[in-house]
Amino acid sequence: MRLTDRRRPATDYRCRVPETSASDLVRSLLLTVPDFPQPGILFRDLTPVLADGAGLRAVVDNLVAAGGPVDAVAGVEARGFLLAAAAAYASGVGTLAVRKAGKLPGEVLRETYALEYGEAAIELHPGQLAPGSRVLLLDDVLATGGTLEAAARLLERAGYEVAGIGVVLELADLGGRARLAGHDVHAILSL
Numbered sequence: 137m138r139l140t141d142r143r144r145p146a147t148d149y150r151c152r153v154p155e156t157s158a159s160d161l162v163r164s165l166l167l168t169v170p171d172f173p174q175p176g177i178l179f180r181d182l183t184p185v186l187a188d189g190a191g192l193r194a195v196v197d198n199l200v201a202a203g204g205p206v207d208a209v210a211g212v213e214a215r216g217f218l219l220a221a222a223a224a225y226a227s228g229v230g231t232l233a234v235r236k237a238g239k240l241p242g243e244v245l246r247e248t249y250a251l252e253y254g255e256a257a258i259e260l261h262p263g264q265l266a267p268g269s270r271v272l273l274l275d276d277v278l279a280t281g282g283t284l285e286a287a288a289r290l291l292e293r294a295g296y297e298v299a300g301i302g303v304v305l306e307l308a309d310l311g312g313r314a315r316l317a318g319h320d321v322h323a324i325l326s327l
Contacts, residue, residue, distance in 0.1 A: 158198035203272035215276035249286035267295035281312030
């Protein structure tokens with residue numbers, strides 16, 4: 137018998153999403169790490185959510201549904217890249233990478249934003265989409281809102297419409313949503 141003649145039953149590798157809301161799945165998979173990266177900080181680790189097939193699917197489906205029709209999905213470095221690529225694939229559109237400064241070759245648009253001690257910058261290649269294209273902006277966590285505010289400004293400077301901003305987790309006590317006034321912000325879970 138030739139190797140190609142062997143028949144094995146097809147295996148269905150598709151993830152089965154349980155009848156649980158995305159927020160309940162995120163809450164159940166979220167890892168809370170005290171005193172990381174420094175004493176007094178309560179770090180919320182979403183990597184278990186992304187590592188779980190049902191969790192990832194529920195998150196992506198939820199973010200795509202909340203975003204409505206778009207022409208592309210942008211992700212903020214680094215975990216935002218994972219979410220944006222999956223959401224873009226699920227939506228049948230392309231993805232844009234909002235990178236840390238100095239990571240993109242050639243012509244870039246740059247936005248600088250304040251940090252607690254200093255400042256940082258993010259960049260985007262211009263001209264990747266037609267002017268007026270609707271872009272869903274994704275990141276993993278909304279904390280103070282500085283990075284997402286800068287990313288939204290960057291997309292608008294590129295000539296795109298920010299169709300919405302989506303995050304897996306919002307740390308509500310840090311007030312980031314207020315900095316994003318004027319944008320439709322969707323958080324799967326708010327703590």
